[in-house]
Amino acid sequence: MAYIEPAPIKDKENPFESMMSRFQIAADHLGLEEEVYHVLKSPVKQVIVSLPVTMDRGSIQVFEGYRVIHSNILGPSKGGVRFDMDVHLDEVKALAAWMTWKCAVVDIPYGGAKGGIKCNPRKMSKGEMERLTRAYTQAMYEIIGPDRDIPAPDMGTGPREMAWMMDQYSRGHGMTVNAVVTGKPLVLGGSLGRVEATGRGVMISALAAMEKLRINPFKATCAIQGFGNVGSWAAHLLEERGAKIVAVSDLSGAYYNEEGINISDANKYRSNNEGTLEGYAGAEKIDPDELLLLDVDVLVPAAVEDVITVANADRIKAKLIVEGANGPTSAKADKILMEKDIMAVPDILANAGGVTVSYFEWVQNRLGYKWTAERVSRRSDRIMKDAFNKVYKTALKHNVSLRIAAYMVAIDKVAKTYKFRGGF
Numbered sequence: 001m002a003y004i005e006p007a008p009i010k011d012k013e014n015p016f017e018s019m020m021s022r023f024q025i026a027a028d029h030l031g032l033e034e035e036v037y038h039v040l041k042s043p044v045k046q047v048i049v050s051l052p053v054t055m056d057r058g059s060i061q062v063f064e065g066y067r068v069i070h071s072n073i074l075g076p077s078k079g080g081v082r083f084d085m086d087v088h089l090d091e092v093k094a095l096a097a098w099m100t101w102k103c104a105v106v107d108i109p110y111g112g113a114k115g116g117i118k119c120n121p122r123k124m125s126k127g128e129m130e131r132l133t134r135a136y137t138q139a140m141y142e143i144i145g146p147d148r149d150i151p152a153p154d155m156g157t158g159p160r161e162m163a164w165m166m167d168q169y170s171r172g173h174g175m176t177v178n179a180v181v182t183g184k185p186l187v188l189g190g191s192l193g194r195v196e197a198t199g200r201g202v203m204i205s206a207l208a209a210m211e212k213l214r215i216n217p218f219k220a221t222c223a224i225q226g227f228g229n230v231g232s233w234a235a236h237l238l239e240e241r242g243a244k245i246v247a248v249s250d251l252s253g254a255y256y257n258e259e260g261i262n263i264s265d266a267n268k269y270r271s272n273n274e275g276t277l278e279g280y281a282g283a284e285k286i287d288p289d290e291l292l293l294l295d296v297d298v299l300v301p302a303a304v305e306d307v308i309t310v311a312n313a314d315r316i317k318a319k320l321i322v323e324g325a326n327g328p329t330s331a332k333a334d335k336i337l338m339e340k341d342i343m344a345v346p347d348i349l350a351n352a353g354g355v356t357v358s359y360f361e362w363v364q365n366r367l368g369y370k371w372t373a374e375r376v377s378r379r380s381d382r383i384m385k386d387a388f389n390k391v392y393k394t395a396l397k398h399n400v401s402l403r404i405a406a407y408m409v410a411i412d413k414v415a416k417t418y419k420f421r422g423g424f
C-alpha cells in the first residue's frame with residue numbers, strides 16, 4: 001500500500017503563534033480596539049480537501065490540500081500555493097495572514113491567502129505533479145477566481161504549475177481566464193519581471209537598509225541561505241550592485257568563498273546539475289548552520305521558516321538581515337536581534353516584490369495589455385522604496401523594530417478599511 005510518511009514533528013515555534021505574537025505587539029502600539037483585533041486575528045475561510053491522485057505505477061495516493069483566506073477586506077485574497085512535506089494547517093494560516101500584512105504594507109488592493117499540499121515534489125514525476133495540481137484546482141474551483149482569490153507560486157511550485165491551474169480553471173469556465181493565477185509563463189499572460197520580482201525586492205530593500213546603516217554596497221559582504229528562485233535572484237542582483245556574495249546554500253549544503261562566489265557561474269552550474277549546487281567547485285563546503293553565523297554585513301535567509309531562533313540568534317554577526325523567506329526569524333529571536341542592534345528588514349516588507357509584480361500581472365491580464373520589463377521594474381522598485389521609507393519612519397516615530405513597524409503600517413490600513421466597511 002502506498003502512503004505518505006507523516007512529516008517528523010520538529011522542535012519549532014508554531015508559525016501561527018509566532019505571527020500572532022508580533023501582531024499583538026503591533027496592535028498594542030496602535031491601540032487597536034479589541035473587537036477589531038479579534039476580527040483580524042481569525043482567517044475568514046479555511047478549506048481542507050483530500051485529493052486522490054493516480055500515481056504513475058497505477059496506485060491511488062490521497063493528498064491533503066489547503067487554502068486559507070485570512071482576509072478579503074482590501075480586495076480579492078492573494079497568495080501562493082506551497083508543495084512541501086512540512087505543509088500543515090497552522091503554517092498555511094500563518095502564511096495567509098502574512099500575505100494580508102504584506103499586501104497592505106506595499107499598499108496593493110488585495111487581501112491575504114495561502115494554499116498548500118503536503119507532498120514531496122522532488123519525488124514526483126511531471127505527470128503526477130500535473131494530476132495533483134489539476135485535482136487541487138478542481139477542488140478549489142468555488143474558492144478561487146480573478147475577483148475572489150488569486151493563487152501564485154510558492155515553495156515547490158512555479159510557472160508550470162500555474163499554467164495547469166489556469167488551464168483547469170479556464171476549462172470549467174469554457175473560456176480563458178488568465179487573471180485567476182499569477183506567476184504564469186509569459187505566453188499565457190505572465191508578466192515580464194515576475195520571475196525575478198521577489199529577489200529584486202530583496203535587493204531593493206537591502207540597498208535601502210544599507211543606506212540607513214551606512215554600509216557601502218561595493219564593500220559589503222553577503223551570505224544567502226537558499227538558492228531557489230528568491231535566493232539566487234537576490235544573490236545575482238546584489239552582486240550586480242557591487243556586493244560580494246561570500247556564501248550561498250541549498251538543500252545539498254552550504255558553499256563559502258572568502259573572495260566572493262561568482263553567482264552567474266554558480267547559477268550555470270546548478271542549471272546543468274539537476275537544480276542543485278552539489279559538487280560546486282567555486283567554493284568550499286561549510287556546515288549549513290554556520291552560514292547564518294558568518295561575519296558578513298548582510299544575511300539573507302531565503303529558504304524556509306524559523307531558521308533564526310533562540311538557538312542561534314545571539315551568535316549572529318551580520319549587521320543587517322533581509323528576509324527573503326516568509327517567517328525565517330522566530331518571534332522569540334526578535335528580542336535578541338534588537339538587543340544586539342541587528343537591523344532586520346522583515347519578510348512582509350523585504351519579500352513583497354513578488355506579490356507586487358503579481359499584482360501588475362493581474363492588472364495587465366485584466367487590461368489585455370502587456371507592460372515592458374522596464375515599466376514593471378521601475379514601478380515595483382518605487383513601491384518597494386516607498387514601503388521601506390514608510391516602515392522606517394514608523395519605526396523611528398514609535399521606537400520599535402522595522403518588523404513591528406511593518407505590522408503597524410499593515411494592521412492600521414486593514415483596520416481602517418474594516419471600520420469603514422463594517423461588519424454585522
Ligand code: GLU
Nearest residue numbers: 079080152153154355358
Ligand atoms: N508566494 C509569494 C509570497 O509569499 C508570492 C505570492 C503572490 O504573488 O501572490 O509572497
